[in-house]
Every structure is written in structure tokens, then in C-alpha cells.
Amino acid sequence: MKNIILYGSCYGTARRYAEKCAEMTGIPAVSYKAASGKESYGVVVHFGALYAGGVRGLRTAVRAARGTARLIIVTVGLADVADKKNTDAIRRSVARQVPQELLRNAALFHLRGGIDYGALHFWHRLMMTLLYKKASRLPESQKTAEIRALLDTFGKKVDFVDYDSLAPVVSAVAE
Numbered sequence: 001m002k003n004i005i006l007y008g009s010c011y012g013t014a015r016r017y018a019e020k021c022a023e024m025t026g027i028p029a030v031s032y033k034a035a036s037g038k039e040s041y042g043v044v045v046h047f048g049a050l051y052a053g054g055v056r057g058l059r060t061a062v063r064a065a066r067g068t069a070r071l072i073i074v075t076v077g078l079a080d081v082a083d084k085k086n087t088d089a090i091r092r093s094v095a096r097q098v099p100q101e102l103l104r105n106a107a108l109f110h111l112r113g114g115i116d117y118g119a120l121h122f123w124h125r126l127m128m129t130l131l132y133k134k135a136s137r138l139p140e141s142q143k144t145a146e147i148r149a150l151l152d153t154f155g156k157k158v159d160f161v162d163y164d165s166l167a168p169v170v171s172a173v174a175e
Contacts, residue, residue: 001042003173005029006064008048008057011120013113013161014076018047020163021074024170032057041069045173049113050077052127053093062098071106072172073098078153078160081110083145107172112160115153128154 005027007018015031022029027045046061055075065071073094079086087110095103117125132154135147143151 001040001068003027003043003045004035004039004041004064005045005047006032006035006057006061007046008032008055008060009076010049010051010056010124011114011116013159014047014049014056014074016161017074017076017111017113017163017166018045021045021047021166021169021173024166025173027173032060035060035064039064040067041065043070043072043173045072045074045169047074047076047111050075050079050090050093055094055097058094058097062102065102065106071098071102072109072169073106074109074111074169076111076113078113078115078149078158079146080149081112085144086110086146089146109169109172111165112162114157114159114161116157117155118157 005018005022007014007029009015018029041064044061044065046058048055048058061071075090081087090110091108094108120128131150135150138147
């Protein structure tokens with residue numbers, strides 16, 4: 001049975017991780033938009049960018065994993081994945097998008113991506129500006145690590161991509 005790496009990326013960090021994972025595993029990586037939905041797979045690895053509480057392209061990966069496929073979900077976002085509060089929030093979001101019976105047997109990983117405010121589409125830039133304004137007015141005691149990261153990186157180009165962090169994903173694929 002074939003394996004596949006899907007990615008849902010708007011600005012490129014999830015795609016970069018997926019392509020590097022493909023290089024490391026020999027499994028082809030394709031955009032979730034190009035997935036036919038008619039194939040059967042043994043392993044489906046999905047690298048999805050985090051946007052407004054959702055994982056880009058995850059619905060397609062869930063459809064591709066129907067039947068006997070093993071699903072590996074890799075989220076890619078700006079939030080610090082070393083902070084348990086951040087990963088707990090991401091896990092809750094994923095749980096809303098993936099049927100419980102599939103999620104129960106899925107592997108879930110979180111990687112840091114990046115952002116380039118100069119490259120954002122108008123609506124994304126507007127959304128981030130509104131979030132920044134709201135976050136900057138919060139009392140210091142209410143600023144989470146994720147909010148502090150937003151405030152520290154706003155308007156800048158930052159890249160937290162670390163290919164060494166793919167090692168556990170590659171191991172999960174090999175199981």
C-alpha cells in the first residue's frame with residue numbers, strides 16, 4: 001500500500017517541512033489541494049499550518065486516511081511548542097476536526113513555523129493587526145506565551161523552522 005505526505009500551507013513553512021520529510025522518508029509530498037481522494041494509503045502524514053484555530057487541509061487528510069491508513073498529523077504554527085498550554089490548545093482544535101475513532105490511533109506532532117508580515121495577504125495582515133491591537137491592551141497578567149510571541153514578532157519576518165525537529169515524525173512514519 002502506498003504512503004503519502006500531504007501539506008496545507010499558505011506561506012510555505014508547512015510545505016518546507018513536508019518536502020524535507022519527503023526527502024528523509026522517500027514518501028512523496030503533495031499539497032492537500034492536489035490529493036485525489038480516490039487512493040488508499042497505508043500511512044497519511046499531514047503537515048498543516050495553523051490558522052484561526054484550524055489546521056489547513058486536515059479535512060482532506062482525514063478523508064485520505066479512511067479505512068486502514070495510519071494518520072500522522074503535524075501542526076505548524078508560530079506558537080512555542082515547548083509551552084504545554086500552546087500544545088494543549090492545538091490538541092483541542094485538532095480534536096474538533098478529526099473523528100475520535102481516527103484521532104485515537106493518530107500520532108500528533110507540533111512544529112514551529114514562521115511569519116513574514118510583508119508577505120501576508122491583505123485579510124491575514126488585517127486579522128493579525130487586529131489581534132495585535134487587542135493583545136497589546138491586555139494586562140500583563142493575562143498575556144500568555146502565545147500572546148507574548150505575537151507581540152514580539154508583530155510586523156517582522158521570523159523563521160523558527162528546525163528540520164531536526166522532524167526526527168520524531170520520521171520515526172513515527174517508520175513504525
